[in-house]
Amino acid sequence: MTSETKWLNSEESAAWVRLVALAELLPGALDTQLLRDAGLTHFEYGALMAIADAPDRTMRMTELASRTNATLPRLSHVARRLEERGLIRRFPCPEDRRATNATITDAGMQLIAEAAPGHVATVRETVLDALTPEQLEQLYAIAGAVLTRLDPDSRLTATSCQFSEGPILAHAG
């Protein structure tokens, strides 16, 4: 069973090292900007955006977890903090009393409306502006291929879909 390990060749190694560095540095860069300018982590921002984009500005915790690539315990902790800050409200789901619904408050809407332009600018500056249109397509395909491996059952939303990063908020202030 000791099948000889096939080590990485130089092309594989170089690409891998860069991907790892990217995965290591990108989250921190996003958090830094958003925390500085809006007092939100990138994860909190994404969660608020997902709720804001949902019908009635309301979403169940499990679906929110799926949209934000998070575990339920993690989301529960974050939701408690967001609720304490008055950015969301939680209440039991009437149809299924096991479930919890989360609604974004007006304060929450206002905060992400204020935060969105700066965040989008950061996304452009650090990523999108560095890529050609072809590379953008390539990135889409490459990330999609890897996500299929990381999330084989497509339990998470990103593999096939997206939470809106965009114009929804243009008229949300």
Added chain:
Amino acid sequence: MTSETKWLNSEESAAWVRLVALAELLPGALDTQLLRDAGLTHFEYGALMAIADAPDRTMRMTELASRTNATLPRLSHVARRLEERGLIRRFPCPEDRRATNATITDAGMQLIAEAAPGHVATVRETVLDALTPEQLEQLYAIAGAVLTRLDPDSRLTATSCQFSEGPILAHAG
């Protein structure tokens, strides 16, 4: 100064969402496998590999931080834990008494030698095997372009180089 925000179009948004999901999920996947099979985080594994690959199996903390995309405080904590586990040793640098050198021990070498095959297999399964050779090249270029934005001064090593993921360890047991 309120330059109208240029929101993301659907191609940009789709690629961005996938990149974020990738950056969110990949580190966890690497940690899970390495912690399960070797009791090491991916960061610890990378640090040990970097030291193992250095002349005399010895490297200064600052250079190690640069190679592992880490801040010095983070690395210092990790180094303390690795030293407590007997995987590295630290001693003051003779030439510059401010500096600290870290050497990987035989136990450390043995541990990464045992861990490497499983890790490389995971890297192949979750990333490399999902990509065509062209996509591997594209990934290299894309990640390089983004890293230039994330690390404009090329303070970190990954932008231009790599720590070896490979055959060095084949004869390191």
Added chain:
DNA sequence: CCACTTCAGTTGTTGCGTCAACTATTGCGG
């Protein structure tokens, strides 16, 4: 050769994520 700045690294605190354990509700098989 003395003050001042910069560099290298460590340490303590604080906050977040993970994991395991737990509660409560729902669905399902007999």
Added chain:
DNA sequence: CCGCAATAGTTGACGCAACAACTGAAGTGG
């Protein structure tokens, strides 16, 4: 309709990372 498994979510403990503050050594200008 009763027992059991599965689902939805919360909670507490623990570990790691970020940040700031600190020590001490090395360079630098006067």
